[in-house]
Amino acid sequence: MSTLLPPKFGPYGGQFVPETLMPALIELEKAFVDAQKDKGFRKEFEGLLASFVGRPTPLTYAKRLSEQLGGAQIYLKREDLAHTGAHKINNALGQALLVKRMGKKRVVAETGAGQHGVASATAAALLGLECVVYMGSVDITRQEPNVFRMKLLGAEVRPVESGTKTLKDAINEAIRDWVTNVGDTHYLLGSALGPHPYPTIVREFQSVIGIEAREQMLRDVGRLPDTVIACVGGGSNAIGVFSGFVDDEHVELVGVEAGGAGIETGRHAARFGDAAGARVGVIHGTRTYVLQDEDGQIAETHSVSAGLDYAAVGPEHAMMRDSERAFYTSATDTEALSAFQMLCHTEGIIPALESSHAVAEVIKRAPKMRKDQVILVNLSGRGDKDLNTVITELGQNL
Amino acid sequence: MNRIEIAFQNKPIFMPYFPLGYPDLETSIDVIEVLANNGADLIEVGLSFSDPLADGPVIQKATQVALEHGITIRKSLTAIAELRKRGVTIPLILMGYFNPMLAYGLEKFVKDAREAGVDGFIIPDLPLEEAAEFQALVGDMPLIQMLAPTSPNERMETIARNARGFIYLVSVTGVTGARTSISEGLADLIARVREHTSVPVCVGFGIGTPEQAKEVGEMADGVIVGTACVRTIGGSENPVETAKEFAKSFKDEMAN
Numbered sequence: 015m016s017t018l019l020p021p022k023f024g025p026y027g028g029q030f031v032p033e034t035l036m037p038a039l040i041e042l043e044k045a046f047v048d049a050q051k052d053k054g055f056r057k058e059f060e061g062l063l064a065s066f067v068g069r070p071t072p073l074t075y076a077k078r079l080s081e082q083l084g085g086a087q088i089y090l091k092r093e094d095l096a097h098t099g100a101h102k103i104n105n106a107l108g109q110a111l112l113v114k115r116m117g118k119k120r121v122v123a124e125t126g127a128g129q130h131g132v133a134s135a136t137a138a139a140l141l142g143l144e145c146v147v148y149m150g151s152v153d154i155t156r157q158e159p160n161v162f163r164m165k166l167l168g169a170e171v172r173p174v175e176s177g178t179k180t181l182k183d184a185i186n187e188a189i190r191d192w193v194t195n196v197g198d199t200h201y202l203l204g205s206a207l208g209p210h211p212y213p214t215i216v217r218e219f220q221s222v223i224g225i226e227a228r229e230q231m232l233r234d235v236g237r238l239p240d241t242v243i244a245c246v247g248g249g250s251n252a253i254g255v256f257s258g259f260v261d262d263e264h265v266e267l268v269g270v271e272a273g274g275a276g277i278e279t280g281r282h283a284a285r286f287g288d289a290a291g292a293r294v295g296v297i298h299g300t301r302t303y304v305l306q307d308e309d310g311q312i313a314e315t316h317s318v319s320a321g322l323d324y325a326a327v328g329p330e331h332a333m334m335r336d337s338e339r340a341f342y343t344s345a346t347d348t349e350a351l352s353a354f355q356m357l358c359h360t361e362g363i364i365p366a367l368e369s370s371h372a373v374a375e376v377i378k379r380a381p382k383m384r385k386d387q388v389i390l391v392n393l394s395g396r397g398d399k400d401l402n403t404v405i406t407e408l409g410q411n412l
Numbered sequence: 413m414n415r416i417e418i419a420f421q422n423k424p425i426f427m428p429y430f431p432l433g434y435p436d437l438e439t440s441i442d443v444i445e446v447l448a449n450n451g452a453d454l455i456e457v458g459l460s461f462s463d464p465l466a467d468g469p470v471i472q473k474a475t476q477v478a479l480e481h482g483i484t485i486r487k488s489l490t491a492i493a494e495l496r497k498r499g500v501t502i503p504l505i506l507m508g509y510f511n512p513m514l515a516y517g518l519e520k521f522v523k524d525a526r527e528a529g530v531d532g533f534i535i536p537d538l539p540l541e542e543a544a545e546f547q548a549l550v551g552d553m554p555l556i557q558m559l560a561p562t563s564p565n566e567r568m569e570t571i572a573r574n575a576r577g578f579i580y581l582v583s584v585t586g587v588t589g590a591r592t593s594i595s596e597g598l599a600d601l602i603a604r605v606r607e608h609t610s611v612p613v614c615v616g617f618g619i620g621t622p623e624q625a626k627e628v629g630e631m632a633d634g635v636i637v638g639t640a641c642v643r644t645i646g647g648s649e650n651p652v653e654t655a656k657e658f659a660k661s662f663k664d665e666m667a668n
Contacts, residue, residue, distance in 0.1 A: 017541075022653055027543070028542050029539060029541045029542060030510060030537045030538060030539075030542050031539060031559040032466045032536050032537060032539070032558070032560070032582075033539050033540075033557075033559060033560045033562075033563060033571075034463075034560035034561075034562050034585050034586075035562075036539050036540075036541070036560075036562075036563070036567070037560075037562045037563060037564055037567065062650055073627075112582035153650060176469075176472060177462065177463065177476075181544060182463060183463075185465075186464075186465045189465045190465060190466075190468075190586075190587045193465075193466065193586055193587060194446030194584055194585060194587060196562060197562075197585065267637065268527065293515070294514075295511045295514055295515065296509075296510045296511045296537065297511060298463075298465070298512060299537070304511070306511065306515060307487065309484045309512055309515060309516075310461075310485075310513070310514060310515025310516065310659040311461065311479060311512065312462045312463050312509045312511070334474070368523070400445060
């Protein structure tokens with residue numbers, strides 16, 4: 015059986031799923047390929063991105079942050095200003111339109127930070143689909159505002175009590191629901207992960223970030239950035255912004271993983287950063303770098319940001335890392351929290367804790383760069399959802 | 413004739429699933445031995461994984477317990493060798509997810525499994541599209557292919573034509589777990605599969621009682637009983653004694 019699109023990124027990716035789901039993946043791939051060729055579909059998607067999401071999102075010059083760091087000029091791609099507060103809505107709307115095209119009535123989604131759950135609930139409400147969101151009970155506690163948002167939008171939020179009760183277990187449960195109800199249900203996967211064709215579909219629907227950012231850089235700044243920085247959980251915002259610059263070979267691409275309590279503590283989610291803990295493996299339908307123990311059991315991960323707290327990374331990132339087209343590093347919880355505060359104070363922007371990891375890398379790099387150099391940061395989401403966590407973490411220091 | 417072919421000489425066959433390491437390693441070895449001595453014609457021996465996405469709550473919980481008690485592939489293969497030493501001669505098929513096998517090293521896994529006395533493999537997250545790499549290593553030990561109610565005809569034909577050992581036909585869409593009734597379209601589904609293959613067709617997912625096993629056995633060459641086996645035996649005070657009764661009750665009803 016052959017696929018319409020390449021199912022792998024070098025040795026990574028693929029379709030490691032039960033047979034029951036294979037026909038659904040084949041149907042999804044066909045619907046996606048047809049839709050991409052259909053001008054009507056593209057027009058509807060682009061129309062919604064403009065009129066509903068509010069795209070293009072602005073490019074903001076972070077003047078005070080740049081001055082304070084004393085090196086490179088820093089620009090922020092403001093995905094935090096997209097409707098629902100993060101880049102996740104781009105992909106959720108795209109897939110929801112595919113669901114309509116396939117004639118399905120129901121979507122299931124997983125969520126970690128809650129941003130993809132909110133985006134899915136929003137897209138489902140807009141297009142009249144039934145929506146069930148699986149969320150680990152640990153994440154439900156730390157991202158409570160998003161749980162209420164999903165419920166307000168008409169979605170059912172099902173707490174997941176199995177395993178580590180975080181994102182990976184939410185994905186397991188979403189897949190179990192999908193395999194049971196595959197006839198009328200689409201799995202609205204939120205990151206550039208999972209079995210083919212998901213990593214390709216999610217990248218295509220998120221590529222709008224990179225396309226806009228490149229145009230805005232050329233138009234507003236008159237040049238391309240030297241460096242593009244994004245946080246990487248599964249890696250959808252990063253692959254979206256990277257895709258706009260991947261052919262510009264002189265533009266450095268940097269992904270920032272969650273360093274948690276520090277790589278040396280073992281409590282982190284840095285798949286590329288931990289040579290001892292991460293190996294190539296298969297999880298949730300895809301072959302990629304996976305944090306696991308020596309027996310191949312998936313490891314528990316840790317990050318202050320729920321959206322980066324996951325044991326595997328999108329397969330295209332694995333390929334870009336091997337080919338050295340992109341460079342991957344990590345930021346600890348402490349570094350992310352400090353970056354969070356710095357952006358609040360210097361720019362009047364409260365970033366998501368996920369995006370704060372990208373800002374933390376800017377803080378490390380910018381001072382070492384010349385003033386005529388330029389960094390573009392993908393500010394993937396806003397931080398309102400994280401206030402409980404931040405108050406707990408910073409306590410008296412706030 | 414290999415052990416799998418011998419097992420299918422008297423059809424339909426009874427094929428229970430039980431995970432090694434549950435409720436503990438010693439008990440699980442005893443349970444599998446007792447199942448084999450009391451009517452099981454082939455046993456699917458479960459390998460545990462932290463993220464069993466094709467399994468329902470009962471098997472999830474059992475394999476979680478096995479992992480908490482320290483089960484590994486290495487210990488599982490030693491247990492298989494022990495079962496052979498104890499005189500178990502029926503086919504033992506390893507059923508597990510792909511990642512722990514990758515971590516063990518595929519070539520070494522297949523070699524060690526063969527030496528331990530394993531007869532074949534079922535890997536739920538390794539569909540036809542991804543099977544080539546493993547298929548190239550197994551030699552005469554079959555990688556059992558699964559078919560589902562959702563498999564379209566053309567796909568069913570490709571999979572069935574190349575199947576070895578037997579076909580694992582998933583009777584319902586969903587995860588493992590007993591259902592109250594047998595799917596209505598099952599006879600048609602089995603007939604569709606038989607058009608394309610001469611290997612035995614075995615049905616699993618959702619079969620929980622001896623009566624259901626008998627009903628399915630009238631249509632299929634083998635009946636796979638997983639969740640009910642794990643729940644009944646694992647939940648009892650004397651798992652080994654319960655395993656004996658469990659195997660007998662299914663075998664007797666199916667032979668009726």
